[in-house]
Amino acid sequence: MDLTILLGLTITFIVILITKKFQLFIISKTCSKKQLPFPPGKKGWPLIGETPSFVSSPKKFILDRMKTYNRNAFQTSIAGETVAILCGPAANKFIFSNENKLLKFWLPYSVSKALAQQNANPNSNSYKMADEIAHKFLKLDNIQKFVGTMDSMAQQHLDTFWVPSLQVKVHPLIKEFTFELSYRVFVEYFNPNLKSLKELRDPFFEFIEGILSTPLYVPGMPYYKALKASKIVQEKIFEMVEKRKNKMGNDDHDHDQIDGDLLGRFLMVRDEDGSCVSKEDIARVIVGFIFASFYTTTTTIAFTIAYLSKHPHVYDKVLQEQMNIKRSKGEGEQLNWIDVQKMKYSWNVICETMRLKPPSPGGFKEAITDFNFAGFHIPKGWKIHWSAYSTNMNPKYFENPEKFYPSRFEGSGPAPYTFVPFGGGPRMCIGKEYAKIETLVFLHNLVTKFKLKMVNPNEKIFYNPDPIPVDGLKVHLQLHS
Template structure:
């Protein structure tokens, strides 16, 4: 064998050995990650996820792969899905150490200005978490109840009172969006609210879609809707900043969430820009709008299906109504009396939670349940591994508000609002909004489903396929 042949053979052997070592080391490095499937290149398992819905998708994979954690690929990201109360608790407890907040690219591109899309989620929403603590304190929330009640009465008079049948989902969305604009931004211009709601509908349709930016796709429409929403908000913010600079009244300056954001400064005393504030307002609208209207819709669904539950809620709400003089608005003390009604809401959120769960970014490798979760992966905790699991809720397909009496469910099994440091800060706001709305419906109408066979479509948000048409009968 001459020198050239020897060198060629040596090079070939070196290549083969290198490839073998590469694949061996690759397989070995991957051998300890959670079991599961990555699906198709780029698309991953997103199509299956949307086709099956999150509940069935997760149930199928926990049965096939692991009851602790499994891997998948969604939204173009390698993802570890944590299961059960132990998985939920682990995610909640490891914020800032191994995990950081993360939203899918389709969400960030639809909601935020392009220059912020690649920024860490915590940086984008930092203003929101600084100011939301003030606006959602009990003393602040008490002031919102009369506003909620007044707007709920107006809404019932205009959208419900003169109709024999009402489609609950679209009209409840109108109420929750109108209320969010009033309380969060102080916006009362009806035409402006209608425009914002129209644009925001485009945004929510594309938020959790497959991120393909082609004309006509939900993702493309979501991005366009986001641009329109941000443009409207920029006008509102610029005008509000001008008003506040001219009016030094503390009441005006701290009357709503937007006004408080305009007062926030960094460590150098610099105020946030209009674009930063817009990002935070959009994020808050997204967090409060669809989820609350979904909760309201499904509470009324179960009240229309379960007469014995309705009767107990009606009894409780009428006791409160009879204690009020004509025209007197609800108070904080009234809402605290709605204990059974809140148990019904909680059981509704167990049955049909408004959100799938929450995402995180893995910032450091860590071990969990005998598996390695690599840096760069994303994680997902989800309500769908506990809420209908008979290990944690006996007879889970039975609607039973008594589950929430006394100490209630075991920790980290009931998680419609998340948990840990990132538990939804708007939980109490949502509680008040839902109960006040419920009071105004139940004290006026008996409810009956028009189509008892109506299906619910489960994506990231549950949606009644026909909008939940209910037949109304006024109380005599």
Template sequence: MNMLIALLLFLLPVLFLLSWRRRGSSRKLPPGSLGIPIVGQSISLLRAMRTNRGEEWLRERVRKHGPISKLTLFGKPTVFIHGQAANKFVFHGDSTMVANKQTSSIRAILGDRNLLELSGQDHKRVRDSLMSFLRPESLKQYVGNMDEEVRKHIELHWLGKEKVAVLPLMKNLTFNIICSLLFGLEERADRDIFVQNFQEMIEGMWSIPVKLPFTRYNRSLRASSRVQNLLKELVQEKKVKLEQRTATPHQDLITCLLSKRNEEDERVVTDKEILHNIMLIMVAGHDTSSVLITFMLRLLSKNPAVHKAVLQEQEDIARGKISGEPLTWEDLARMKYTWRVAMETLRMVPPIFGGFRVALRDIDYGGYLIPKGWQIFWASNMTHMDETIFPEPSKFDPARFENQMSVPPYSFIPFGGGPRICPGNEFARIETLVAIHYLVTQYSWELCSDDHYIRDPMPVPSQGLLLRIVPKKQK
């Protein structure tokens, strides 16, 4: 009897191991190497991006390992997936399997209660609150304010200049628009300090999360703390004005979020969620729109026929205006060709290189196992530059977007997709169209710098896209 028990005790672990191996054989990890713990392939990817070889780096992985592979990025084991099915899985997948979760560096800098981190009912609650201000019906009333900001910017930074570096100027413009229209932050002495801290904060968002004094990550964390302190003061000011009834619920995004209440008269969005989502919108609105406008000017300078068509559309609109009259929502609706140019720019140079999700449980994907807790990494360019989806992908051709229905689902993803589509995309469309209207109708330009750009992690053209500009005679 004792011998039988001993034999069973010996055989049970062996049988369990054999069973586990059989079960695990159909759930193997994707090919590839995790590399050095924490660091992994992070430095290699960042180096490739900073020499504008990020897409090539990813395609080399695909050639070597196939459509799915494992690696380590920014401190965590990661699975890289790509293609239309992968995009659909990321943006419209089962919320019990995949959740929003950015890299630890982004999460530490922007906070853990922003839309990029929230899932399920929390995501819906906060997103619905943001959309109550950012939906087209609400934004219509702000076109005139946007028009005023753009005119003021051109008068201060373009008028009388022979050369301009476009990207820094567009960042200045989009930051001022965000401060004025979204946050109700008027011109004041501490805005320059705010801008400096903000710029330092975003530099370390894609970085290895090592908190040492000399690292980008550490500098960004300190800058993030300073930015949050400034924003807390701003939120508190808005609270006081609402209590004193000297502010209206829809005069800016912050007061709108502070005013949202449920049936029990409780605040819908917490102070922490307001703070973290302000941080997110600042980064998204500042960088993505400034990059889009900059690269539209770059591509227009290289494509005279496209430039001519955009100019004709914008001059037709300008001719219908009384001198000094601001653009209207109806004017923007007529800028169909210009927006197709914007979308083709977003296809070729998407501001967002890629993003991350996290596996909430073990997932079978493409014949491989994505273990619970691992990151899932996707990249925009993998479908944007796929010649089976967009023929001659290196050719700048706005006609691709004449019929939106002809673009396959989950192949064009500069703003994300499905329920995860960027809530600020309409805001970005308005400021882009207003800025392009005044730039193309008031100035001619030619490139003074070379045609190269890097990613850090947003696209940055050589010398900030240096242009020689010539003002047009206003009729």
């Protein structure tokens, strides 16, 4: 055989051999990446997935699937997305500590659109300015200044809507109070215009009703109504921005009366180039803050009242703590931050309420890269959900989890990452202190004024996915003598 041909065949054989070895290497690497299985579970119906079950019965949804598939992780389909639900304190720690590393914040598009978030540009200067101002505004050193306002508003609300009645529907009344307070703090602190408040409140309540419904943009459907109402809310905020700008331009104003609320802060701040926060970003933050503050605190306050009315011995301990604070105040003297810090048992009661009736069932993230958790593979692009119910109702972390027992929060309290009503990590709820103060101040005024008794201790609760009492939580009132 010619030496040239022999050499050519040898080289060809070597090339084929190297190619085969390289292919086997690639295949082995690919297999090693996929050697872990996806979390077990099912996707449900086309398009809607298991969204209706998740929204209407979140506790049962989570606990049943943890039992059926895996106690650490399972997969489902929510809002048209494949979702891995990671469960337990290890999952909470993993999710909160990997923000912007393996995961990023995510909202279903239908919710994001209703909350005026869908067109936001996180890289814009206006977006960054808005978020920086908002975070500073909700820091404790600023929020504690509102304790007196919260106190006087709670007194006025109870005297106007509760005192004249022998029986009230707690849930709708608390919605009115928490919305008005949010409006004062975020939109118009000094001399609030009640007409403007109502014009914002009515469409806001309407869009809240349909924001988490099946996202069908069809006339007459709840989500269609929610988006129409959301647009009205944004337009109302745009109008308020222009009115405030004109007022600031025409009046000799007191600086403190301009930045008393969040809207004023937005309008006063300029960056190095003289640019200001856009009206779209102002609306984005204010809509988000009002939604988060009034929606979740309404749930917490309402169900705290329900539990107090059903557990007289707990009510008596809260009353004793709050009366000690009240006796330390002078006639007409308002509560302050020091008083709020003394409400330790009352806060335990509120925490136990949030454990049993979470104001938010959890949070969503998006995987920004492939990762493994608890023996399962999670691909990039999958959505991730952490659930309050996976720990709150687990007897391993909370003995007799169905029992209302506030004293479980005494001392060092629950184990780390088992009770996270405000999330954790870089995306921990920035309104935590606002919610805590508002809830405690309202509770102080309520128990020092009334004895409470549930009309129907077994009133049914439906979920959307937050708990909502079917009949508004009817309560008998009796003024303290």
